[in-house]
Amino acid sequence: MTYLFQQLLNAMQLGSIYALIALGYTMVYGILTMINFAHGDLFMVGAFLCFIAATFLKLPFVPTLLISMIGVALLGVVIERLAYKPLRHAPRVSAVITALGVGLFLENFTLVFSPYPQHVPELIANKTWVIAGVSISSLQIIIILLSIGLMILLDQIVRHTMVGMAMRAISWDKTIVPLMGVPLNLIISITFALGTSLGAAAGTMYSLAFPVIDPYMGIMVGWKAFISAVVGGIGNIRGAMIGGFILGGVEILVAAFMPSTYRDFVAFSLLLVLLIFRPYGILGKPRPQKV
Amino acid sequence: MDAQKTPQKNIQQPGKGQKLGVWKQYWDRFASNRWLLPVLTVAGFILSILIPQFNLVNPYIQLILMYIGINIILTTSLNLINGYMGEFSVGHAGFMAVGAYTSAVLTTIFIPTSLNPWLFPLVVLAAGVAAGLVGLLVAIPSFKTRGDYLAIVTLAFNMIVKSIIENIEAIGGPRGIPGIEKLTTLPWAFFWTALAVWVIRNFVYSNFGRGVMSIREDEIASDLMSVNTRQAKLLAFVISSFFAGIAGALFAHVLQFISPKVFDILKSTDILIMVYLGGIGSITGSILGATIFTILLEVLRPLGVWRMVLMPLVLVLLMLFRPRGIMGLREFRWFIPHYQLLATHLWRKKKEAANAPAAD
Amino acid sequence: MPLLQIDHMTHYFGGLCAVSDFNLELESGELIGIIGPNGAGKTTVFNLITGVYRATKGSILINDVELVGKTSNQITALGIARTFQNIRLFKELSVLDNVRIANYSRLNYSPLEAMLHTGRYSAEEKRISEQALELLSIFRLDGLAEERSANLPYGSQRRLEIVRALATQPKILLLDEPAAGMNPNEIIQLMDFIRWIRDQFKLTIILIEHQMRLVMGICERLKVLDFGATIAQGLPAEIRSNPKVLEAYLGEGGEE
Structure with a gap:
């Protein structure tokens, strides 16, 4: 029983990281109906910025987190402007392939400067409390609380601000809404900035929890987060959060009770089963096809 | 697809234009010669036998040639799903893995070494059949799911295949199968490549192929125009995975070592890049995409790590300036069956012939 | 025995009743119309x-x-073949391919024969190509056979949709707002055209339309839908003077 609670806590930690990344996928998808395959690699860049800020600038946790988030947000906006915006009216798949290309570019560009895995210094004094046999570390608490805080913040922005309203409007219609005076490009840039900075926050926290980072770390985590977004119903912000926690939970529990090599197998099989019964994810709705 | 069929415009302009016109005429004559491709194919096959026999080029280049062939098979077969059918499959390496492992298990465990060279064609065929059967399974979700969700299904498929292989100790688990005999020779690589291109080309230019393309354009309308969309999807997936399996078998017997890691999502990404580089819905594009990608990777090898930085940049720039790839939805004349090229023309002639006596 | 018999056809979208208790008996060779205000459920019937x-x-x-x-x-x-309210051609395919696809269910060759381009494939391809071209020439589209169908002008695209539907060799043709986007002159031409294809191809036609002129001009019988329910049916002359129909079209208390 204690073991189960311990694993649940670990699941919360991994799940909140997945959920943060999944949010980036889902926001971009909601607004551009495009899968930003470079997002996992932006997560990796976030982790590396954290590494740079912590190792070379010797900054404490909060400034490191902010540098990572702002840096990646800027990078995300630049990528959107240079690589995705010109393709807004091209076949949808060209943008997806471009995103794959951008992702590969980020990976290999980082590889040039960091051919070996890097070790991220400890930014948060690691205290561990044992409550009823379950050990809780300060890092775990910070990761979980910070993630949930960021998610609530985003949810509030999307639901209750003018910018959020504009985002939701654009995700419904990209032709009429700009005619009502909504600045399309600005809103898309803000969406990218928000989505990618959440990815960077996840990157920072991931690199604190699992301190060895390398340029390819974003691939697998990125795909998993993408799956979380799909499980929740892609385009749906609350769905992405739920999906992240579900996937994190499944992975940790499988690893806890079965040989760890079964982890991916079970996670992906569950995904397939879910898609059979709920083809549009847990909270997603099919877009009606008009005949 | 009909860009090449437009009537030849002989714009007579003085000076530079005329010079260009001459070149254009040469080009037209070259492009419209229906016998050149078969002749070149036979010549290529003979050459592929002669090259290793007399060591005409160094073994490194022979190896590259075989990789080009394998990549052409992979690209053409994936193009059937991603280009002609308009779905976004990201798990092609999974089918490849099924083929590679089937063949490697056959040649390393079941078949005596002495018989290997003789049975190799059958082994490759078995690899294709195994992958095709798995393709049948993957086709079933495609009946109901489309677009991004089907992409996820193929992704999950790729991961599951990799994960299953990792968990079967009898076939090496995560360590893979070493010491595979080098059975893929240049003639075999050439033969299977030509066969794959020919069969997929033929399929595309049949009513089944048109059915597949109509799913890309508008699935509901396609169904309402009597296209059995389930059958068409099944065919596309099975043919595509069959040839991916064949490519996998050839690949395993060039590389001589396979492990689950070889067939992960990065391999699938490579194939995707070749497809979209060459252009969707085009046989010519698939051949060009695979060839250019493979050669470029080798040519840029001296750049070291920067090569891997440069390649994605090239891809991004190509997508920005040619979002449909080099030959997107267009076909070089050589690859269009003779009758399809002339159907309208022949019909009109027949009509005229029928009307002529009546006019007298 | 009627060619098409529909009994108590009902359809719900979630809790919304899109079509309720729709009945129809259609004899071979008839040309009937379904009319009704926007959102009445006409296209849902199709x-x-x-x-x-x-x-x-x-x-x-x-x-x-x-x-x-x-x-x-x-x-x-x-x-049963149909056209669409908003044109749904296979845009990137040639005009000829658009028509040839309609032979899918009657193909004489198997997928394997297609992959190997056997003699049977060649013969059948020749047959369906010539048949398609013949059909296109009846509608004066044969000159555009090799063109990408998206490149056709609007009017030709509408005609091509009809050709494509006819190529499936239907007994019943369902036309969904064929007069959309046409001016009064073109509508008069369209009336002759619809009658002509019915006689030429021995068809039974059901037509959905907004344009009263067209419907009243050519339909032998009419059904009027409103909010999914059939509110009137009968000869065009009867429908014209039916108070319920006027009400549905003009609103409560509406006058002629």
């Missing part, structure tokens, strides 16, 4: 007949064969 949606209740019989539960392609193969 979607139910052609299997795009599955009727919640009721039965649809063509020559005594039940259509409810069959897929769209099976229904098309049984002899």
Whole structure:
């Protein structure tokens, strides 16, 4: 029983990281109906910025987190402007392939400067409390609380601000809404900035929890987060959060009770089963096809 | 697809234009010669036998040639799903893995070494059949799911295949199968490549192929125009995975070592890049995409790590300036069956012939 | 025995009743119209007949064969073809390919023969190509056979949709707002055209239309839908003076 609670806590930690990344996928998808395959690699860049800020600038946790988030947000906006915006009216798949290309570019560009895995210094004094046999570390608490805080913040922005309203409007219609005076490009840039900075926050926290980072770390985590977004119903912000926690939970529990090599197998099989019964994810709705 | 069929415009302009016109005429004559491709194919096959026999080029280049062939098979077969059918499959390496492992298990465990060279064609065929059967399974979700969700299904498929292989100790688990005999020779690589291109080309230019393309354009309308969309999807997936399996078998017997890691999502990404580089819905594009990608990777090898930085940049720039790839939805004349090229023309002639006596 | 018999066809979208208790008996060679205000469920009736949606209740019989539960392609193969309100051609395919596709259910060669380009494939391709071109030439589209269908002008695209539907060799043709976007002159031409294809191809036609002039001019019988329910049916002259119809079109208390 204690073991189960311990694993649940670990699941919360991994799940909140997945959920943060999944949010980036889902926001971009909601607004551009495009899968930003470079997002996992932006997560990796976030982790590396954290590494740079912590190792070379010797900054404490909060400034490191902010540098990572702002840096990646800027990078995300630049990528959107240079690589995705010109393709807004091209076949949808060209943008997806471009995103794959951008992702590969980020990976290999980082590889040039960091051919070996890097070790991220400890930014948060690691205290561990044992409550009823379950050990809780300060890092775990910070990761979980910070993630949930960021998610609530985003949810509030999307639901209750003018910018959020504009985002939701654009995700419904990209032709009429700009005619009502909504600045399309600005809103898309803000969406990218928000989505990618959440990815960077996840990157920072991931690199604190699992301190060895390398340029390819974003691939697998990125795909998993993408799956979380799909499980929740892609385009749906609350769905992405739920999906992240579900996937994190499944992975940790499988690893806890079965040989760890079964982890991916079970996670992906569950995904397939879910898609059979709920083809549009847990909270997603099919877009009606008009005949 | 009909860009090449437009009537030849002989714009007579003085000076530079005329010079260009001459070149254009040469080009037209070259492009419209229906016998050149078969002749070149036979010549290529003979050459592929002669090259290793007399060591005409160094073994490194022979190896590259075989990789080009394998990549052409992979690209053409994936193009059937991603280009002609308009779905976004990201798990092609999974089918490849099924083929590679089937063949490697056959040649390393079941078949005596002495018989290997003789049975190799059958082994490759078995690899294709195994992958095709798995393709049948993957086709079933495609009946109901489309677009991004089907992409996820193929992704999950790729991961599951990799994960299953990792968990079967009898076939090496995560360590893979070493010491595979080098059975893929240049003639075999050439033969299977030509066969794959020919069969997929033929399929595309049949009513089944048109059915597949109509799913890309508008699935509901396609169904309402009597296209059995389930059958068409099944065919596309099975043919595509069959040839991916064949490519996998050839690949395993060039590389001589396979492990689950070889067939992960990065391999699938490579194939995707070749497809979209060459252009969707085009046989010519698939051949060009695979060839250019493979050669470029080798040519840029001296750049070291920067090569891997440069390649994605090239891809991004190509997508920005040619979002449909080099030959997107267009076909070089050589690859269009003779009758399809002339159907309208022949019909009109027949009509005229029928009307002529009546006019007298 | 009627060619098409629809009994108590009903369809719900969630809780919303899109079509309720729709009945129709259609004799071979008839030309009837379905009219009604926007959102009355006219296109849904077509979607139910052609299997795009599955009727919640009721039965649809063509020559005594039940259509409810069959897929769209099976229904098309049984002899029901349609056009679309908003043109839905296969845009990137050539005009000729658009028409040839309609032979899918009657192909003489197997997929394997297609992959190997056997003699049977060649003969059949020749046959369907010539047949398609012949059909295109009747509608004066043969000159554009090699063109990408998206490049055709609007009028030709509408005609091509009809050709494509005819190429499935239907007994019943469903036309969904064929006069959309046409001016009064073109509508008069269209009336002759619809009558002509009915006689030429021995068709039975059901027409959905907004344009009263067209419907009143050519339909032998009319059904009027409002909010999914049939509110009137009969000869055009009767419909014209039916108070319920006027009300549906003009609103409560509406006058002529």
